[in-house]
Amino acid sequence: MAEPATGRSVEHATIVVERRFPAPPHRVWAAWVVPDARGRWDVPGDGWEHVEHERDVRVGGRDSISFGPPGQLRYRADTRYEDLVADRRLLFTYTVWDGDALMSVSVTTVEVRPAGGDAAATDLTDLTVTEQAAFLDGRDDPVQRRQGLEEMLDQLDARLSQGGRS
Amino acid sequence: MVRQVPNHVVPHSTGSVDGVFRALADPSRRSMVERLTRGPASVGELARPLAMSLPSVLQHLAVLEGAGVVRSHKAGRVRTCQLQPAALGTAGDWISARRADWDRRLDALATYLAQPGPEVGADG
Numbered sequence: 001m002a003e004p005a006t007g008r009s010v011e012h013a014t015i016v017v018e019r020r021f022p023a024p025p026h027r028v029w030a031a032w033v034v035p036d037a038r039g040r041w042d043v044p045g046d047g048w049e050h051v052e053h054e055r056d057v058r059v060g061g062r063d064s065i066s067f068g069p070p071g072q073l074r075y076r077a078d079t080r081y082e083d084l085v086a087d088r089r090l091l092f093t094y095t096v097w098d099g100d101a102l103m104s105v106s107v108t109t110v111e112v113r114p115a116g117g118d119a120a121a122t123d124l125t126d127l128t129v130t131e132q133a134a135f136l137d138g139r140d141d142p143v144q145r146r147q148g149l150e151e152m153l154d155q156l157d158a159r160l161s162q163g164g165r166s
Numbered sequence: 167m168v169r170q171v172p173n174h175v176v177p178h179s180t181g182s183v184d185g186v187f188r189a190l191a192d193p194s195r196r197s198m199v200e201r202l203t204r205g206p207a208s209v210g211e212l213a214r215p216l217a218m219s220l221p222s223v224l225q226h227l228a229v230l231e232g233a234g235v236v237r238s239h240k241a242g243r244v245r246t247c248q249l250q251p252a253a254l255g256t257a258g259d260w261i262s263a264r265r266a267d268w269d270r271r272l273d274a275l276a277t278y279l280a281q282p283g284p285e286v287g288a289d290g
C-alpha cells in the first residue's frame with residue numbers, strides 16, 4: 001500500500017457541565033459514592049444494557065462496567081478514583097473501550113458546593129463536572145476515511161434541509 | 167462518485183465543524199477530499215480531474231486547509247496534500263455524545279434526588 005501508516009489521531013476536549021440541585025450537599029455526594037444510590041441513577045440510557053463488574057468508590061478503588069445496545073455489551077468503562085473529599089469532590093480517571101479498540105481516556109472532576117449563604121443549613125447544591133478527555137479516532141484507512149466523508153456529508157445534508165440557522 | 171449536495175452557503179456560526187461544512191459545500195472541494203480519502207496527492211493530481219486552473223485549485227486548497235480538513239507541505243516544486251484524520255473522524259461526534267451523556271446522567275441524578283430518600287451518608 002502506498003499510503004503511509006498514520007496511526008490513530010487524538011483529539012482533546014474539556015467538557016464542563018453544571019447543575020443546581022434542590023438537595024443538601026451530603027445527599028448529592030452520597031448519590032455518587034454509596035453503591036446502592038449510584039446504581040439508581042448512573043446507568044446507560046436509551047434501553048441499553050449494562051453489567052457492573054465492580055463498584056468501589058474510594059481512593060484507589062475501581063469501577064468497571066460493560067454496556068451497549070440490547071444484546072451487545074460492546075463498550076467497557078473502567079474508572080479509577082484518585083481523590084475523594086467528603087461532600088466536596090470526586091476526581092477520577094477512566095477509559096472507554098469499544099471491544100478491543102480504546103476510544104477515550106479521561107480525567108474527570110466532580111465538585112459539590114453548597115449554594116446559598118450558610119453551608120450547614122442549605123438545601124441547595126451546585127454541582128460541576130469537568131471532564132478532560134483524549135478521544136482516539138480510528139479512521140486510519142481509505143475505506144474508513146471514505147465512510148467518514150459520507151457521514152460528514154450526511155450531516156451536511158441534514159443541516160441544509162433544516163434551513164436557516166442551526 | 168461523490169454525492170451531490172445543494173450548493174448554497176451554509177449559515178454562519180462559530181466552530182470548526184461549520185468550517186468543515188462550509189469547505190464541503192463546494193462540489194470541487196468535495197471531489198478533492200474524496201480523492202484524498204484514497205491517499206495523499208500532489209496539487210497537480212488533484213487538479214487533473216477538475217479541468218480547473220491551478221490558481222483556482224490552490225484557492226480551493228486554501229479553504230480546505232483553513233478548515234483543517236487538509237494539510238499540505240512543499241518538497242522542492244511539488245506540493246503534496248493529505249487529509250487531516252480528525253476532520254472526517256469520529257472524535258467530534260464522540261465529544262458531542264459524551265457531553266450529551268453527561269446531560270442525561272445529571273438529569274437522572276436530579277430525578278433521583280427529587281425523590282425522598284433515606285438519609286444515607288458515605289462511609290468516607
